[in-house]
Amino acid sequence: MGLKRVSVVGVLSLLLIWLSAAGSGWAEARNQTFPSFGSGAVEVRLYTDYFCPPCRGMEPGAVQILKDLLKKNAIRLILVDVPLNRLTPLFSRNFLYALRKNNGAEHALLVRSILMEASTNKEIATQELIEALFKGKGIAFAVWDPKFAFDRYNKLLQEDKINATPTCVIIKNGQKKTFIGVDNIINALKVLQ
Amino acid sequence: MTRYRVLKIINVLFPVIGIGLMVFYDVCETTCSSLQGTFMGLDLKIIGILFMAGLLALAIPLASRWTGFVQCLRMMILSGALGGETILVRFQVVNDTYCPFCLAFGSCILILFIANFTKANRYPALGAFLVGIAAFAIFFEGSVAPLFR
Numbered sequence: 001m002g003l004k005r006v007s008v009v010g011v012l013s014l015l016l017i018w019l020s021a022a023g024s025g026w027a028e029a030r031n032q033t034f035p036s037f038g039s040g041a042v043e044v045r046l047y048t049d050y051f052c053p054p055c056r057g058m059e060p061g062a063v064q065i066l067k068d069l070l071k072k073n074a075i076r077l078i079l080v081d082v083p084l085n086r087l088t089p090l091f092s093r094n095f096l097y098a099l100r101k102n103n104g105a106e107h108a109l110l111v112r113s114i115l116m117e118a119s120t121n122k123e124i125a126t127q128e129l130i131e132a133l134f135k136g137k138g139i140a141f142a143v144w145d146p147k148f149a150f151d152r153y154n155k156l157l158q159e160d161k162i163n164a165t166p167t168c169v170i171i172k173n174g175q176k177k178t179f180i181g182v183d184n185i186i187n188a189l190k191v192l193q
Numbered sequence: 194m195t196r197y198r199v200l201k202i203i204n205v206l207f208p209v210i211g212i213g214l215m216v217f218y219d220v221c222e223t224t225c226s227s228l229q230g231t232f233m234g235l236d237l238k239i240i241g242i243l244f245m246a247g248l249l250a251l252a253i254p255l256a257s258r259w260t261g262f263v264q265c266l267r268m269m270i271l272s273g274a275l276g277g278e279t280i281l282v283r284f285q286v287v288n289d290t291y292c293p294f295c296l297a298f299g300s301c302i303l304i305l306f307i308a309n310f311t312k313a314n315r316y317p318a319l320g321a322f323l324v325g326i327a328a329f330a331i332f333f334e335g336s337v338a339p340l341f342r
Binding site: 049162163166 | 222223224225226227228229290337338339340341342
């Protein structure tokens with residue numbers, strides 16, 4: 001009888017520990033910053049790399065259309081960095097640092113543009129220089145561990161089998177379509193307008 | 194037009210096409226591909242340009258003074274490159290990611306190889322082909338799926 005009671009208490013205790021651990025995981029996930037904006041019916045996943053010249057070239061045109069689509073709440077936009085360059089993780093980390101202070105779509109697109117422009121300057125290759133850049137541009141940032149965001153990036157990169165940038169994945173009515181290259185992406189986004 | 198003349202045109206034309214493909218791939222692409230490769234740390238695009246420039250140099254009239262030697266050398270270079278291409282194509286198939294420019298470049302090598310192949314050079318060619326496979330198997334490093342670490 002005593003043994004039975006001890007076993008039941010033991011199992012219940014383990015269950016409680018497991019539930020509290022899972023609960024803290026959910027809470028942690030909720031607290032994480034991730035570049036996802038809007039709540040429209042169409043999901044737009046935009047895959048770019050700061051160091052990819054065509055991505056930089058697409059930026060002004062795409063940003064305008066994306067702002068417009070977000071304003072209409074037509075889309076749910078997810079900005080995914082693709083680490084094609086060895087410095088991309090550094091830039092990506094700082095993008096997330098800036099989002100930690102302000103996770104608005106307009107702000108995110110502005111920070112992205114600043115980082116894209118900075119990627120053309122080969123001297124900007126350290127944390128200190130990016131911090132100086134942010135300070136110079138008046139971008140607030142908070143240092144945090146973006147592992148959660150990087151893991152989500154990796155999941156999306158694998159799910160959508162990304163092997164080139166810029167790539168845009170549009171999920172509409174349960175159907176997923178992939179567009180690669182500047183012109184194809186701009187045209188696909190214009191169709192959503 | 195004699196066979197010799199056709200061969201001469203092929204030996205000039207396809208290296209030029211190969212160089213053009215690599216330069217275009219490097220400069221005028223509208224996307225950045227994650228499919229990247231190096232051979233002994235050097236970008237494959239640069240290796241490709243240097244390789245085709247070497248073949249082009251062998252096609253200039255000055256080199257034709259040593260016809261037999263040049264022909265044998267060209268055959269060995271092409272065989273080695275074909276061995277390397279075998280590894281590169283395998284890499285693309287295994288990763289299910291294809292690079293049209295690289296495949297077109299590989300086709301140029303294949304055409305040059307077929308055009309220049311003679312029975313007389315088959316043993317050195319086979320040796321060079323195997324060396325090409327071994328060298329690329331050891332020194333080629335490729336990446337396909339970019340992930341955050």
